[in-house]
Amino acid sequence: MTEIISAIEKIAIEIYEAIKTKDTGKVESQNASGDVQVKLDVISDEIVEKYLLNVSSVREIISEEKEKPITKNSGKYLVAYDPLDGSSLIDVDLSVGSIFGIYENDYKGSDIKAAVYVVYGPRVEMVIARDVVEMFRLNEKTHEFYFVKELKLKEKGKILAPGGTQKNWYPFHKEMIDNFFKEGYRLRYSGGMVPDLHQILNKEGGLFAYPATTDKEKGKLRKLFEVFPFAYVYKKAGGEAVDGYRDLLSLDYENYHDTTPCFFGSKEEIRKVLNTYKENK
Incomplete structure (x- = not known):
């Protein structure tokens, strides 16, 4: 699991750089769900694939941008991910994110073992849910994520x-x-x-x-x-x-x-x- 989290940190940094510098226009294609893709969807998907397929504990990955999973010969975990959720908001400079579900055996809700999401906004924040839910923030100078706080919900909100x-x-x-x-x-x-x-x-x-x-x-x-x-x-x-x-x-x-x-x-x-x-x- 630590190996996967480490890969997601690298993924987040590279996607953030792409958001800041790459073309935000649309491409002449749709993803597996029929949504029109922007160029950053495709770029982000390639970034995630590059890193996760090199993690020894990952047996299979599937992207929201693709129809079917990519399977390896070994590994324990399955990772389902949305490489750039909300990408249509980028051209108006609103926050977007990446979402990762880490599963074991199958992709049923009961088989999820951990979840990670990243917010790309004025600051880059990563939230990791395992036994507890922890938030980390990117130090752009050192390219490292540092712990900020544990996230807990009250009984009632507003x-x-x-x-x-x-x-x-x-x-x-x-x-x-x-x-x-x-x-x-x-x-x-x-x-x-x-x-x-x-x-x-x-x-x-x-x-x-x-x-x-x-x-x-x-x-x-x-x-x-x-x-x-x-x-x-x-x-x-x-x-x-x-x-x-x-x-x-x-x-x-x-x-x-x-x-x-x-x-x-x-x-x-x-x-x-x-x-x-x-x-x-």
């Missing part, structure tokens, strides 16, 4: 990040979100999964919601690359992560690029989500 196209929300979901705002929750939503979830963790509580909608019954966010890793982070930080009915880490997958509705947050917010969805099942 930040709300509601995703999905609102006109396609189900009425009961809209009512739930409206009620959170009536209680005094503050809107904090950039459209970038990594910075939005990172903010809730740093502010010690709140709710990130990306529900099923009338046009996307299975949600938009991908289980292996985005949802399972962040579910692992939030649960290790003392929070919860559900699809509206079940613990996200209890879910299986059929296709590498399966999606699911997802809610991440403090225990109090998730309790309200579960109660709302149970009443409207």
Whole structure:
């Protein structure tokens, strides 16, 4: 595991340099999920692949940008990753990130053993979830990450990040979100999964919601690359992560690029989500 974390540190530094210096335009292709790629998606994917395939403990990797995994002959771990989540935000200079789920045996939620994400913003921060959730920050002069703090969620927060196209929300979901705002929750939503979830963790509580909608019954966010890793982070930080009915880490997958509705947050917010969805099942 230490070997993988060390490789991710190098990956983060190289991707950050690419973000600062490389072309942010689009390419004439789509990723495996049908999203239009920007050049930095492709560059970032190549960087991750270069480092992870050289880690002896990694048996297989799969990228959100590719249809199928790349398998080696040996190694213990499987790594599913989104090399540059939120890349469409780069041309307006908003924070973006990388997400890594480290699995053993298979890519089911129950098989995830650690998760790492990186935020590329005014500062580069890396969060590692194993037994606890720890945040590190990049010293750009020495090219080293140093420990900042452990991240823990309180029982209840005050930040709300509601995703999905609102006109396609189900009425009961809209009512739930409206009620959170009536209680005094503050809107904090950039459209970038990594910075939005990172903010809730740093502010010690709140709710990130990306529900099923009338046009996307299975949600938009991908289980292996985005949802399972962040579910692992939030649960290790003392929070919860559900699809509206079940613990996200209890879910299986059929296709590498399966999606699911997802809610991440403090225990109090998730309790309200579960109660709302149970009443409207």
